[in-house]
Amino acid sequence: MxxxxxxxxxxxxxxxxxxxxxxxxxxxxxxxxxxxxxxxxxxxxxxxxxxxxxxxxxxxxxxxxxIVEPAAGYGERDDTAYEVLSLDLFPEGMELEPGMELDLYDQETQQEFLAWVAEVNDENVVLDFNHPLAGETLY
Structure with a gap:
């Protein structure tokens, strides 16, 4: 049509x-x-x-x-929107890399949300709940 x-x-x-x-x-x-x-x-x-x-x-x-300012885009960066989780909480053999997007599900609230892997070490994974473009002016 x-x-x-x-x-x-x-x-x-x-x-x-x-x-x-x-x-x-x-x-x-x-x-x-x-x-x-x-x-x-x-x-x-x-x-x-x-x-x-x-x-x-x-x-x-x-x-x-x-031109899209952060407030009308993906929001400002929230420096408190990070969480450190034990590597043991992830499936064995799962290859986590910085920048990787994860689809997560909260069993208590039954809410789905996204997080990005910010850092991985031998014991922990740092998740960033900011969108990668948060704080950016977009053109």
Whole structure:
């Protein structure tokens, strides 16, 4: 189905877009160009707030450069959002490396969340609960 060229991005509109995400020093962090467009339902918090807000009012074929400050991106870094866990809590033979993303599940709250391995030594694993792009201005 072809998009109506007169459709303006508003809540409830399906949006298909290509993006290139860059760091402050212009390094490409992520891009949809080679993998295909990102498809979202506008207004349902499927992307960071800074991008979602920038899409409002755009129409088919529009292009826009967007700068997203940390508060509208992945938040500020929280220096208390680290936890040291015993290596014994992880499955034997699991190869943990700094930067590795882990999908975790809290049995008490039944909540799923992400953490990133910050450090591994012979006894412990340090988990970082900040998103890797927390504190970064995104371009």
């Amino acid at each position: 072809m998009a109506n060229p007169d459709t303006t991005v508003a809540d409830g509109v399906v949006v298909s877009l290509h993006y290139t995400l860059r760091s402050a020093d212009s390094e490409i962090i992520d891009s949809s160009v080679e993998v295909g467009p990102l498809v979202i339902l506008q207004g349902y918090e499927e992307v960071i707030p800074g991008l979602e807000n920038a899409l409002y009012g755009m129409t088919v074929g529009d292009e826009k450069d967007v």
